[in-house]
Amino acid sequence: MMRKIPVLEIFGPTIQGEGMVIGQKTMFVRTAGCDYSCSWCDSKFTWDGSEKESIQMMEPQEIVDKLWEMGGGRFKHVTISGGNPGLLSQLDGLVDLLHENQVKVALETQGSRWQEWFAKIDDLTISPKPPSSGMTTNFETLDFIIRSLKEKQQGDFSLKVVIFGKEDLQYAVNLHKRYTDVALFLQVGNDDLETEEQEKLVPYLLEKYERLVDLVMDHEVLNDVRVLPQLHTYLWGNKRGV
């Protein structure tokens, strides 16, 4: 019997606001559960128990039905996010089912756990967490994941690091030196997850973005990198489900 998938949210079509396919029209499937508890996590509800009652245990076909119900014929791309979907071996069936329906699949995971189905993902973002998160990267595991992806993965993959300060930037530098030939995306951290004042949040985040751009432009190691904001926060602030 197939194990069901713990789902917290299904929404879209909307744009992917960050990372390697920034701007991509996509649907989102957000799974529950995480092995991390990052201090600045913008989706704490996926692991802090606050929305335990909302978790739905779904079969791959049920998820696909729900996606079609919500997105109609208006999508060709689905992003699996979390929490950490990398904890769930049973996502294998969902990835296959989406591919059978000519839908591309993106995944967001921190790279703390390997799954064989990672090799089938079209747009795979590995986002190890820098010191400001309070988490510690297991580089043995990450080495294994990067090596496995280079050997087996058929789509594209990249590394993404969220930067809140200079220590985080140094972490990104070390990561770039360790995996020189892997595309690296640096992303501005959002440390104001509460505000509903969109007209203040945007200039605040833009200032942080400019500061990060300046630091990266001056850096001799961070050359072949991409520096990006989270576009969804510019459009919709901290609102969920968009």
Added chain:
Amino acid sequence: MMRKIPVLEIFGPTIQGEGMVIGQKTMFVRTAGCDYSCSWCDSKFTWDGSEKESIQMMEPQEIVDKLWEMGGGRFKHVTISGGNPGLLSQLDGLVDLLHENQVKVALETQGSRWQEWFAKIDDLTISPKPPSSGMTTNFETLDFIIRSLKEKQQGDFSLKVVIFGKEDLQYAVNLHKRYTDVALFLQVGNDDLETEEQEKLVPYLLEKYERLVDLVMDHEVLNDVRVLPQLHTYLWGNKRGV
């Protein structure tokens, strides 16, 4: 004897603010001269004669020297923009020289003219101009360019359309139907090229971005597309050389 290259600006390192490698750390080389005269062109100085005196005729090696002088060891990527650099067969030598120096090369051109050196570009953006520009696309030429790129190009290429209104969106729909398997980027048009009031420009452009996102999300043909703003205008408004 090698023909020299008409150069209007060399600047960076900065980020590429738009399109397929949005966020990429890069240097810019802006060539003078264009076969188009788009109504909303944000670089009219490259073709309207207003900066004719500033055009420098440079050899590839002189451009590379200037790039190193300005960017030091802080870049691995150069974007050739215009004007329309696609008019200049002599850019071939610059592309080769940059590659010999382990630097990747991006190009921005409207796809009105083919050059054999397009095949060597790492990140090639073809941006045909929609009706609001006042220009007419020669689809015979564009077909030839897309076919040639599919056959010969070693890097990545994509189509990009700037959208100012519904007619432009319909143009993008037709383009997407004609070249279904080519990555398509839709970009918010900036119709306020004069303002220096950054704090008003950003909300104005964000509203336009949200409207474009909404239109694309509702559209049944525009599914596997990416919708992006111009990040440099969010950061630096209409300022040049950043």
